[in-house]
Amino acid sequence: MEILLFGIINSVTLSLTALGFTLVYSISRLPNFAHGALYVTSGYIVWLCVNTLGLNYLLGIVVGIVATAIIGALMYRLIILRIRGMQISEIIATYAIGLAIIEGLRWGGLRGSTFTLPSFLAGSIEIGGIAVDNQRLFVLGSGVAVFAALGLFVKFTKTGLALKAIAQDERAAMMLGIDSDRKALVSFALGSGLSAFAAVLILPLGSIVVETGYNVLIYSIAVSIIGGLGSWGGAIVASFLIGFAQILTEVFLSTQYQMVISLLAIIVTLLLKPSGIFGKQKELDDRV
Amino acid sequence: MRKGFGKTVWTVLFLALCLGGLSGVAAAAEQPIVIGAPLATAFLYGWDAERGIKLAVEEINAAGGVNVGGKKRPFAVEVIDTRDLEPGVPVSEALLGVEKLILEKKADFIVGGPVRSEAALAAMDLLSKYKKVSILTTGVLTPVYHKKVEGNYDKYKYCFRITSHVGVMANEFIAFLEEIKKGYGFNKVYIMVQDVEHARKGGEVMKKMLTDRGWDVADMKIYPTGTTDFSVGLRDAAQEKRNLLFLWMDMPESSILLKQWTTMKLKALPMGFVSAAEQPGFWKATEGEGEYLIVNLVNGGNAPATITPWTMKFAKAYEKRWGLEPEGYGTSSSYMAVYTLKEAIEKAGSIDSDAVITALENVNLMGVYGKISFDKKSHQVIPSLDPAEGAVTSIVQWQKGKRVQVFPPKTAEGKTLLPPWMK
Numbered sequence: 001m002e003i004l005l006f007g008i009i010n011s012v013t014l015s016l017t018a019l020g021f022t023l024v025y026s027i028s029r030l031p032n033f034a035h036g037a038l039y040v041t042s043g044y045i046v047w048l049c050v051n052t053l054g055l056n057y058l059l060g061i062v063v064g065i066v067a068t069a070i071i072g073a074l075m076y077r078l079i080i081l082r083i084r085g086m087q088i089s090e091i092i093a094t095y096a097i098g099l100a101i102i103e104g105l106r107w108g109g110l111r112g113s114t115f116t117l118p119s120f121l122a123g124s125i126e127i128g129g130i131a132v133d134n135q136r137l138f139v140l141g142s143g144v145a146v147f148a149a150l151g152l153f154v155k156f157t158k159t160g161l162a163l164k165a166i167a168q169d170e171r172a173a174m175m176l177g178i179d180s181d182r183k184a185l186v187s188f189a190l191g192s193g194l195s196a197f198a199a200v201l202i203l204p205l206g207s208i209v210v211e212t213g214y215n216v217l218i219y220s221i222a223v224s225i226i227g228g229l230g231s232w233g234g235a236i237v238a239s240f241l242i243g244f245a246q247i248l249t250e251v252f253l254s255t256q257y258q259m260v261i262s263l264l265a266i267i268v269t270l271l272l273k274p275s276g277i278f279g280k281q282k283e284l285d286d287r288v
Numbered sequence: 289m290r291k292g293f294g295k296t297v298w299t300v301l302f303l304a305l306c307l308g309g310l311s312g313v314a315a316a317a318e319q320p321i322v323i324g325a326p327l328a329t330a331f332l333y334g335w336d337a338e339r340g341i342k343l344a345v346e347e348i349n350a351a352g353g354v355n356v357g358g359k360k361r362p363f364a365v366e367v368i369d370t371r372d373l374e375p376g377v378p379v380s381e382a383l384l385g386v387e388k389l390i391l392e393k394k395a396d397f398i399v400g401g402p403v404r405s406e407a408a409l410a411a412m413d414l415l416s417k418y419k420k421v422s423i424l425t426t427g428v429l430t431p432v433y434h435k436k437v438e439g440n441y442d443k444y445k446y447c448f449r450i451t452s453h454v455g456v457m458a459n460e461f462i463a464f465l466e467e468i469k470k471g472y473g474f475n476k477v478y479i480m481v482q483d484v485e486h487a488r489k490g491g492e493v494m495k496k497m498l499t500d501r502g503w504d505v506a507d508m509k510i511y512p513t514g515t516t517d518f519s520v521g522l523r524d525a526a527q528e529k530r531n532l533l534f535l536w537m538d539m540p541e542s543s544i545l546l547k548q549w550t551t552m553k554l555k556a557l558p559m560g561f562v563s564a565a566e567q568p569g570f571w572k573a574t575e576g577e578g579e580y581l582i583v584n585l586v587n588g589g590n591a592p593a594t595i596t597p598w599t600m601k602f603a604k605a606y607e608k609r610w611g612l613e614p615e616g617y618g619t620s621s622s623y624m625a626v627y628t629l630k631e632a633i634e635k636a637g638s639i640d641s642d643a644v645i646t647a648l649e650n651v652n653l654m655g656v657y658g659k660i661s662f663d664k665k666s667h668q669v670i671p672s673l674d675p676a677e678g679a680v681t682s683i684v685q686w687q688k689g690k691r692v693q694v695f696p697p698k699t700a701e702g703k704t705l706l707p708p709w710m711k
Contacts, residue, residue: 114569
């Protein structure tokens with residue numbers, strides 16, 4: 001029971017952290033290496049709003065998410081757009097931005113373990129004799145809600161349909177009049193906003209530390225590669241694979257290897273199916 | 289005209305010489321003794337030392353400075369961020385920092401770090417090369433440090449350590465656990481450590497020592513840095529009916545562990561080395577769910593307590609200067625390192641390294657955390673459970689938002705409490 005319960009919770013948590021990264025890649029074909037940095041930044045912004053500016057917590061969360069989305073959009077508009085199409089430069093740029101943000105936060109005072117966000121729901125309930133804190137269940141419920149909302153967004157809104165079209169075939173979408181640069185900007189903003197949303201849900205479980213940014217990035221990359229770069233469904237499936245693999249490793253092997261599992265999974269996937277479970281890159285290359 | 293011009297030139301030259309001479313005299317009188325502090329300032333075990341050192345320097349300078357052979361000289365502090373606690377930063381970065389302090393900043397003494405054991409061990413050769421006396425005050429829990437001094441005294445005599453190490457800390461914890469055993473009958477331990485060298489070694493040492501003393505100790509659980517879910521380990525501890533949870537974790541995610549411990553109402557008292565719990569802000573950070581955690585602060589005075597007449601004086605001065613209670617485990621030791629250095633320089637009558645080494649070897653100072661004296665061969669501060677005999681530790685329990693000293697018995701200000709679900 002605990003394997004099932006904590007496996008599901010951890011899997012949804014993983015998919016929440018990786019969703020923004022996957023979304024950005026699927027639209028703009030750019031791995032955003034600043035994803036983890038934006039995750040931490042949003043948490044810090046919320047903390048500042050609540051503790052320094054004295055804002056209401058919910059208002060602080062809205063400010064945090066919106067501010068992070070704006071940062072993501074500005075990142076694209078001011079830097080990435082200028083080097084669009086130069087893949088190595090794009091990767092280096094996002095990595096450099098991510099490093100600069102994380103080290104900037106550390107230099108600016110985000111140090112130690114005492115920067116925290118309050119939980120939305122205190123206390124715990126027992127499920128099958130296992131005590132689970134309410135905050136984790138809140139993360140689970142919110143994660144499912146976000147996936148559903150995203151699904152509805154890409155199916156029933158004009159912008160969502162345009163993003164989906166670009167994800168499927170950028171050239172064809174451009175031929176139909178969809179501005180890919182504008183949509184890439186939207187995807188960066190949306191991806192950054194999603195990482196901020198994940199942060200405000202998950203960070204109350206622990207504390208806001210800059211090192212979390214690196215961990216989030218590694219997990220996001222692992223999930224995206226295993227699920228297939230650019231595949232939203234693949235990212236969710238991969239999250240569940242990694243989430244359950246970690247729990248099973250903890251229970252039957254050793255807690256020491258739970259982080260290694262996700263890195264090992266990347267290697268195995270690249271060896272056996274480089275495009276990932278639902279990825280289509282290799283098939284396209286084969287066709288060409 | 290010519291005569292007048294010549295007179296003017298000679299007058300100006302004479303005045304310039306006089307001024308130059310005067311400023312030289314003035315400079316010599318105020319020339320500070322430079323303390324170089326190589327520290328990982330972006331981390332708790334770096335900034336805690338930096339604050340301790342700066343507070344001591346400010347106090348000493350305000351009182352007139354250090355008496356060096358009849359002349360009063362102030363201390364000056366030069367801090368370099370060695371970044372040696374950041375993952376991926378090579379040891380060479382820390383060594384460059386130490387060398388910069390010595391060659392560029394002209395440090396007369398090195399106090400503080402490097403903080404990481406590997407970096408500190410590597411720096412010993414540098415200190416020997418430049419014949420710089422160093423007092424290690426934070427990090428570096430490895431016993432190898434002082435054993436290296438003892439093993440090659442002539443080369444490493446410049447190196448002193450005023451903070452404790454794993455060997456002493458483990459013995460102190462064993463003594464404390466034996467008290468818990470007597471008081472509550474607990475004898476089943478579950479060990480959870482972070483996947484870093486010092487924590488794994490510390491966990492292994494504790495496991496062996498406890499097992500040798502008849503404790504029932506489960507296999508150690510090792511958690512990678514960044515783990516965000518400890519539920520499986522905590523459930524195992526509950527199923528095995530463990531009554532003590534021994535932790536050794538530097539990572540901030542240890543606050544998640546404490547929160548999950550509270551949620552599960554685990555009937556195992558948590559204790560150990562948890563860096564997140566060494567800060568006064570820990571209470572607020574865990575929304576009070578860190579209550580009952582027992583943590584070893586390594587050196588006394590790192591939480592307010594009455595260990596010696598100096599301890600609370602120090603704690604209050606620290607709070608006034610920095611706006612919060614002492615935190616981390618390098619604070620009181622760094623503070624005392626500066627005062628101990630002052631004492632040694634004044635006894636030696638000079639800042640000559642060999643003279644200061646001899647003076648340090650003979651120092652006997654009642655400090656913030658007990659009697660400060662060094663073993664003459666290993667240059668390790670002499671520990672004790674009695675502040676009158678040596679440097680004492682500080683094992684505290686979080687009780688109602690405060691860090692209450694519960695061990696050693698001679699300095700305890702409260703009893704170890706159990707959470708309500710364990711009564």
